[in-house]
Amino acid sequence: MDEDSAVYSFKAWVDGKKIVAELQDKMKAHTKYENALSQGHQALLLKEDKYSRDVFCCNIGNLQLGSKVALTRQYVQELPLGADGALRYVLPAILNPRYQLSGKLNSGNLCRKTEDSCVNMKTPIVPPEDLPYTLSMVTTISSQHSIERVQSNCSSSPVKYLGDDKTAAQVSLTDGHKFDQNVEHLIYYSRVQPSTVEMGMLVMEPAGKTY
Template sequence: MVLATGLLTGIKDPVALKSIAVTLSIKDFVAGVSATLNYENEEKVPLEAFFVFPTDEDTAVYSFEALVDGKKIVAELQDKYEAHLKYEEDLSGGFYPYLLEEDKCSKDVFRCNVGNMQPGSKVTLTLKYVQELHLQDDGALCYVLPATLNPRYHLSDQSVDSCLDLKTPIVPLEDLPYTLSMVATISSQLGIRTIQCNCPLSSIDYTGENKTSAQVSLAEGHKFDQDVELLIFYRKVHSPCVTVEMGMPERESDTIMGAPCAMVSFYPDIPEVETSTKCGEFVFFMDCSGSMKKPLSRQNRSQLRIDAAKETLILLLKSLPLGCYFNIFGFGSTHEAFFPKSVRYTQESMERAVEKVKLMLADLGGTELLTPLRKVFRKPPIPGHPLQVFVFTDGEVAESFNVIKEVKFHSKRHR
């Protein structure tokens, strides 16, 4: 299992994590989260450490506090340049400054420099954020507490200095040196039908009329070895609801935090429509410019871009529905079509196309997409087979604004 920790040294070794406590408050479709993490410097030398926290586009961090050996530090918003300058001055002066900022290479990761940690020093970090929760296809509202940084954050470009390129130690589950406690309070006038979790719960206590609120807790001593996924099923999930907050009286009434605000949640119940029997016309554009000869990454023996694109195209060709129509264009400074016009998809035509895809090379010079795109868009449509276009490219397409304009002009008829 992956050892989950967010406090790391300058050489990206983890600082010893002792405990994690999370308080979760879910109101309708929004979660307020307060996470407290306790760390200790078990080394015999001072450590300069930084804290890493992954977020997404629906998450906003609004509070960050640190308690270092009984001294409380509260983060405040400052100009980026001035904050860096102040941090460096305080650090060189022997103080214990903190610096919270977005990671340079990923805007959905927060990084906080925690400064100098003396041997035996204990640090308590409290992070508070709000997060919009999404509904799954089965109607469940889903909250996820990540146990570690998601693998999608791994960077192949080793020359870039980022807090995300971590070598995380692997330990058996029974050797994890800490546990997680989590208490969640859920409230909604929609009524709560049921609550599920992928981790053991100690209890689920429903309160309020018609089960409009509930409190759940993780089982005591829970090992934080995987993401915690909490699923909430509301009874009247499709009913519109309004949440009103009066604002903070200690703030000015015309400020964001001081003014009253309202949130309207509307999740319509749209009946399913009968699936169309139309098969469609599928046209694939494969970038065969010179840049497609390059490898996907700087790693040794990395696959070439053209080869990766060809593998994906072959997979798509083998997945098309029988009875549809398809064609393939290779484009660069010039363009070449597999067939004079789109052909009906059969086992024979598919196999013939797959063999031609395997022979495609990155030998057509530049990246001129506009001309073949216009040719496809402006030809007579095949009745009952709406056109769908797929483009494989590594970018740098010539006349990109005209390409976008062309696609936009035909967007009402083609996909």
């Protein structure tokens, strides 16, 4: 996640059962998670990585063999504005390479510092056509201004407007999308009139001067 992002909701559905996370002190949350596992309950824990605050680790405990799990994380962030007037949203496909390289460095301080970090977890490297998963993504955009168009770097459906004023729209990735690259949306709005500010200047006249 970008540094200017903030998570405000995290939910899980385990075999149809809904689990809603609560914001708690780090140590208290970890203790409650461990206690729930020891009592045989299903539980989840979402936390920032110890040394990389833009990476989150999710633990789900006491899953039964064959269980189906769906996770929903909601967050808010300010989107950067491009020179062409488009807002840019990016869903990263992989962690930044600096995380992958950190475990290979021989610097003593860095290795000791990151040995208990989740960013050092090894993941298999496979060709894009052999990825064992696909990404399903529906993006809903709402604004006080009319949306002119949405461009994506990935194959996606035509923009669907949710009202005549075009202030809300949806765009979906095509079925079977292989999550082998960043998903990027460029959002263009209809012409927005710039705000005009009139400034008055206070003129101080010399003392004793009359009109």
